[in-house]
Amino acid sequence: xxxxxxxxxxxxxxxxxxxxxxxxxxxxxxxxxxxxxxxxxxxxxxxxxxxxxxxxxxxxxxxxxxxxxxxxxxxxxxxxxxxxxxxxxxxxxxxxxxxxxxxxxxxxxxxxx
Amino acid sequence: xxxxxxxxxxxxxxxxxxxxxxxxxxxxxxxxxxxxxxxxxxxxxxxxxxxxxxxxxxxxxxxxxxxxxxxxxxxxxxxxxxxxxxxxxxxxxxxxxxxxxxxxxxxxxxxxxxxxxxxxxxxxxxxxxxxxxxxxxxxxxxxxxxxxxxxxxxxxxxxxxxxxxxxxxxxxxxxxxxxxxxxxxxxxxxxxxxxxxxxxxxxxxxxxxxxxxxxxxxxxxxxxxxxxxxxxxxxxxxxxxxxxxxxxxxxxxxxxxxxxxxxxxxxxxxxxxxxxxxxxxxxxxxxxxxxxxxxxxxxxxxxxxxxxxxxxxxxxxxxxxxxxxxxxxxxxxxxxxxxxxxxxxxxxxxxxxxxxxxxxxxxxxxxxxxxxxxxxxxxxxxxxxxxxxxxxxxxxxxxxxxxxxxxxxxxxxxxxxxxxxxxxxxxxxxxxxxxxxxxxxxxxxxxxxxxxxxxxxxxxxxxxxxxxxxxxxxxxxxxxxxxxxxxxxxxxxxxxxxxxxxxxxxxxxxxxxxxxxxxxxxxxxxxxxxxxxxxxxxxxxxxxxxxxxxxxxxxxxxxxxxxxxxxxxxxxxxxxxxxxxxxxxxxxxxxxxxxxxxxxxxxxxxxxxxxxxxxxxxxxxxxxxxxxxxxxxxxxxxxxxxxxxxxxxxxxxxxxxxxxxxxxxxxxxxxxxxxxxxxxxxxxxxxxxxxxxxxxxxxxxxxxxxxxxxxxxxxxxxxxxxxxxxxxxxxxxxxxxxxxxxxxxxxxxxxxxxxxxxxxxx
Numbered sequence: 001x002x003x004x005x006x007x008x009x010x011x012x013x014x015x016x017x018x019x020x021x022x023x024x025x026x027x028x029x030x031x032x033x034x035x036x037x038x039x040x041x042x043x044x045x046x047x048x049x050x051x052x053x054x055x056x057x058x059x060x061x062x063x064x065x066x067x068x069x070x071x072x073x074x075x076x077x078x079x080x081x082x083x084x085x086x087x088x089x090x091x092x093x094x095x096x097x098x099x100x101x102x103x104x105x106x107x108x109x110x111x112x113x
Numbered sequence: 114x115x116x117x118x119x120x121x122x123x124x125x126x127x128x129x130x131x132x133x134x135x136x137x138x139x140x141x142x143x144x145x146x147x148x149x150x151x152x153x154x155x156x157x158x159x160x161x162x163x164x165x166x167x168x169x170x171x172x173x174x175x176x177x178x179x180x181x182x183x184x185x186x187x188x189x190x191x192x193x194x195x196x197x198x199x200x201x202x203x204x205x206x207x208x209x210x211x212x213x214x215x216x217x218x219x220x221x222x223x224x225x226x227x228x229x230x231x232x233x234x235x236x237x238x239x240x241x242x243x244x245x246x247x248x249x250x251x252x253x254x255x256x257x258x259x260x261x262x263x264x265x266x267x268x269x270x271x272x273x274x275x276x277x278x279x280x281x282x283x284x285x286x287x288x289x290x291x292x293x294x295x296x297x298x299x300x301x302x303x304x305x306x307x308x309x310x311x312x313x314x315x316x317x318x319x320x321x322x323x324x325x326x327x328x329x330x331x332x333x334x335x336x337x338x339x340x341x342x343x344x345x346x347x348x349x350x351x352x353x354x355x356x357x358x359x360x361x362x363x364x365x366x367x368x369x370x371x372x373x374x375x376x377x378x379x380x381x382x383x384x385x386x387x388x389x390x391x392x393x394x395x396x397x398x399x400x401x402x403x404x405x406x407x408x409x410x411x412x413x414x415x416x417x418x419x420x421x422x423x424x425x426x427x428x429x430x431x432x433x434x435x436x437x438x439x440x441x442x443x444x445x446x447x448x449x450x451x452x453x454x455x456x457x458x459x460x461x462x463x464x465x466x467x468x469x470x471x472x473x474x475x476x477x478x479x480x481x482x483x484x485x486x487x488x489x490x491x492x493x494x495x496x497x498x499x500x501x502x503x504x505x506x507x508x509x510x511x512x513x514x515x516x517x518x519x520x521x522x523x524x525x526x527x528x529x530x531x532x533x534x535x536x537x538x539x540x541x542x543x544x545x546x547x548x549x550x551x552x553x554x555x556x557x558x559x560x561x562x563x564x565x566x567x568x569x570x571x572x573x574x575x576x577x578x579x580x581x582x583x584x585x586x587x588x589x590x591x592x593x594x595x596x597x598x599x600x601x602x603x604x605x606x607x608x609x610x611x612x613x614x615x616x617x618x619x620x621x622x623x624x625x626x627x628x629x630x631x632x633x634x635x636x637x638x639x640x641x642x643x644x645x646x647x648x649x650x651x652x653x654x655x656x657x658x659x660x661x662x663x664x665x666x667x668x669x670x671x672x673x674x675x676x677x678x679x680x681x682x683x684x685x686x687x688x689x690x691x692x693x694x695x696x697x698x699x700x701x702x703x704x705x706x707x708x709x710x711x712x713x714x715x716x717x718x719x720x721x722x723x724x725x726x727x728x729x730x731x732x733x734x735x736x737x738x739x740x741x742x743x744x745x746x747x748x749x750x751x752x753x754x755x756x757x758x759x760x761x762x763x764x765x766x767x768x769x770x771x772x773x774x775x776x777x778x779x780x781x782x783x784x785x786x787x788x789x790x791x792x793x794x795x796x797x798x799x800x801x802x803x804x805x806x807x808x809x810x811x812x813x814x815x816x817x818x819x820x821x822x823x824x825x826x827x828x829x830x831x832x833x834x835x836x837x838x839x840x841x842x843x844x845x846x847x848x849x850x851x852x853x854x855x856x857x858x859x860x861x862x863x864x865x866x867x868x869x870x871x872x873x874x875x
Contacts, residue, residue, distance in 0.1 A: 021164065036193020038144065041160040045153040062174065063167035064123045067160065 008086055009033060010043060011071065011079040014053065018068040044069060052078050117179045123166035128179035136185045137165075140194075147195035161192060240289040248284035261319075263300040263379050267371075302381045312375045331372055335484075490529050508572075508695075516568040523561025527554055576657040576698055580664035582671075586650040591680035594711050595754075596648055598638070600718035601676060601683040634687035635700045636673070636722040640713060642757055643706035650675060650682070651704040657697045670694050673701045684719070707757040712765065717751045760816070 013019055013027050021040050028035050047053045052075035055067045071079065116131040129137070144161060148154045168188050169180055177184070241252035241262070251269055255262035269276050303314030306324050313331060317324035508514050531554040643649055654671040658664030671690075676683040684703065690696055707713045754765045 021160070022167075036197055037164055037191060038161060038193035038195070039198045041164070042148060042151060042153075042157045042198075045151075045157045045160065049153055060167070063170040064125065064163040066163075066167075 004082065005086075006035070006039075006043060007047065008079075008082040010040070010047070011052070011075060011082065014069050014071055015076070015079055018056065018070045020058075020066050020068055047075065051075075122169065123163045125166055125170065127166070127169050127173070129185075130179060130181050133180050133182045133185045136182065136189070137180075140185075140189050143195055147198065165192065238287055240284070240287045248280070249289060250280050250283045250287065253287060253289075254283070261300050263375075267375065300379050302376070302379045310372075310376045311381065312372055312379065315379060316375075334369075487529075487532060490525065490532070493525050513568065513571055516564050516571070519564035520561060520568050523557050524565045525561075527557045527561060530554075531558075575659050575695075577659060578661050578664045579655055579657045579698070580661055580668055581702075582654045582656075582665060582668040584652055586652055586675055588648045588650050588677060588682070589679070590647045593680050595680055596682055596705070596707070596711070596713045597680055597716070598682045598684065598705065598713070598719060599716045600686055630692070631690045631696060632687045633690055633696075633699060634722050635698075636684070636687065637700070637702050638684075638715065638719060638722070639702060639704045640755065640762055641704055641706050642759075642761060643708040643711075646708045648708065648711065649706040651706070653702040653704065655698075655700040655702065664697070667694060667697045667699065671699050671701060675703075687722075707755070707762065709757050709759055712754055712756045713762075714754045715751050720751050 009028060009031075010024060013024050019027075021037060021044060025035055025037055025040060044053060048055065048069070051072055053069045054072050055069045057065045058068050060066045117128050118131055118134060119126050119128050120134060121127075141158070141162065144158055145154070148157050151157060165188055168191070169184070172180065172184055238257045239253045240249035241256055251265035252262040255265040258265075269280060300319045301315045302311035303318055303324075306314035306317070308314075308328065313327040314324050316327040320327075508517055531551075652673065652675070654668040654673065656664050656668035656671070658667055671688050673685055673688045675685075682705075688699070688701065690699060705713065755762045756765050756768065757763075758768075
């Protein structure tokens with residue numbers, strides 16, 4: 001997957017509220033994006049180390065305490081940046097993909113001079 | 114029947130099947146290796162482990178008694194295997210490299226030990242059709258001997274002469290077959306850890322050592338060569354030939370060629386499987402334990418097989434079969450990914466070799482140029498240091514001194530330090546994101562350039578004006594009618610010697626120096642005709658300076674006294690310039706006037722005098738002219754007897770000896786192919802050509818030539834005038850006939866009329 005897109009997806013999930021990694025995986029699966037937890041954890045750690053994310057320990061009754069991640073201000077800014085880039089890219093790609101008219105015929109065109 | 118053990122996993126006691134535990138452990142180890150270079154490795158592993166623990170807890174809550182193989186596999190497939198991460202994250206180089214090899218290369222204990230049965234191994238010698246560059250001979254041989262094909266290839270290339278026919282022979286004789294290599298570790302060039310081509314990085318992972326070790330080995334002869342070359346250049350002689358010596362030195366060249374060969378021979382580890390192969394198995398406690406355990410397991414299964422019930426055996430076989438199927442699948446996938454680049458490589462084999470050779474050649478040349486530049490830089494730096502004691506004689510005041518130091522350190526030193534730093538950082542693979550160091554170096558260097566320019570500027574100002582100080586030295590007319598001029602060599606030996614590696618030989622204008630005295634021999638002797646009947650010596654001391662006063666002042670400080678002993682005139686060997694006087698291009702011009710009919714002879718020793726001019730031009734800066742005594746313009750040669758005749762100095766041998774005895778001279782001068790005969794008395798005819806030192810080029814030849822030219826000019830002008838007259842006459846008569854204008858008439862009388870005027874009139 002293209003670099004950055006995964007981060008964008010993860011951030012867009014966390015942006016909606018504190019989330020637990022397996023919830024993120026579920027969420028992404030729901031959106032038809034399969035991701036291994038083994039991929040997710042290092043990404044989260046990287047984002048956390050870059051001060052994009054912060055986490056809170058929550059006691060769990062089904063195992064060890066869980067880490068719940070949430071966005072920092074920097075993460076929010078980064079998310080906005082990614083979103084803008086993504087929209088730009090998506091618009092550009094869509095615009096290109098939507099075009100249906102055939103290319104102008106170049107065989108009979110002579111250069112003006 | 115399976116043994117169940119309890120493990121403490123993330124602070125929880127978890128009952129788990131022993132085989133499941135092994136799988137889990139391998140999985141966690143593989144993650145650990147995969148994330149080995151990741152920043153928050155422990156945290157990531159911890160997170161994943163606690164998630165696994167959570168999953169286990171869920172399963173145990175549901176009522177299972179223990180964690181089984183299936184559970185583990187389910188967990189692992191949900192978490193993903195390292196090779197799956199790679200696909201998802203787009204295969205970032207750092208994390209991709211360390212995926213656990215044991216998953217692929219060593220079968221887990223419960224798999225059949227020799228599943229790799231399709232490997233031919235030591236059976237027969239084949240050429241390898243799958244992995245070949247030319248004929249697959251090396252690859253086949255390597256497979257047969259159980260070594261890396263690359264080693265074989267390198268061996269063949271190095272011993273090309275001896276093994277060429279062996280290769281051809283093997284190529285023809287040995288049949289070709291697709292061989293599945295049984296080698297778990299192969300030599301690759303390392304894409305992730307490289308300076309030039311990744312050869313050293315690959316070697317280091319092959320031999321399991323730090324990558325700086327092979328780098329140092331390869332760079333050592335280069336460094337030694339550089340250092341010894343520099344030493345040579347500075348302390349022994351100024352020889353810049355050391356640069357190729359680094360390459361051609363026996364050790365250096367061997368390593369250089371080895372590097373190039375490895376570069377050509379060793380493939381680049383670009384895919385994940387190649388990277389894994391490059392690393393191979395890590396020989397550590399873990400793998401040793403695994404091997405031991407594997408053996409035990411084998412033994413166990415053997416004994417079990419003896420005593421097991423049929424059902425149990427069938428079950429065992431079932432798991433084996435599934436496991437085998439799994440590994441076969443993995444293997445097939447590996448093979449597919451391997452096969453594609455292999456096919457490509459074989460196709461591009463020749464092109465690859467040519468490309469690499471071109472690259473190698475280019476880098477070889479670039480390297481030589483770089484090394485030469487480096488050497489020149491070092492030489493300049495140390496040369497500058499060596500010349501530094503001279504600064505006392507050249508530089509004035511703290512300002513110039515400071516500029517000189519700044520130039521030396523910033524302009525010459527900074528690039529050197531920068532270059533070394535860059536090399537070391539490159540070798541050690543240190544990379545920093547900020548470029549402050551580079552900017553600092555560049556900035557300092559620019560400051561150095563400015564210092565250099567200012568230094569040159571202020572230095573040149575000190576040579577702006579040249580002033581002479583002229584004084585006559587009285588001379589007793591020698592009785593023999595002949596004057597010998599020689600050099601007084603009283604304290605010659607004292608000043609000679611090596612000084613900071615400079616050997617002051619006869620070619621140098623500076624013949625001796627210590628910390629506060631510089632001996633100069635910038636002396637020139639000019640012979641001229643005396644206007645009366647006695648010898649005269651004029652000493653002109655010249656010096657340059659910032660102002661006229663300064664120049665005159667410096668010139669007056671030149672101590673250059675002549676000494677006469679009857680017909681012998683001794684000149685000092687040179688003159689001293691003290692560090693307080695400074696070097697300002699001091700020169701001494703000795704003009705010796707010889708009366709007509711008298712003779713003069715100069716000794717060989719006078720040739721030791723040197724002369725150079727420092728010319729300062731406001732527009733072009735300054736330059737130094739070194740003149741040699743062989744130059745024609747001096748007009749005399751040593752150890753030759755000269756005689757003065759009214760037209761200038763002549764060699765005695767040129768004159769007619771019979772006439773000479775009678776007190777007359779007779780000479781034949783060859784001027785522009787015409788023979789001129791001159792003769793006369795040795796009388797002082799009060800010639801108007803009295804010598805002036807500014808007219809240094811006067812000589813009889815020139816005068817004769819001038820006379821001839823003058824004569825030709827006169828003849829030519831008369832001829833032209835005649836022609837002109839004819840033209841004017843004819844044109845005037847023409848105009849008369851056509852216009853009959855009386856105003857045109859006076860034209861005929863005008864001799865000075867130019868053709869242009871005629872045309873304008875018409």
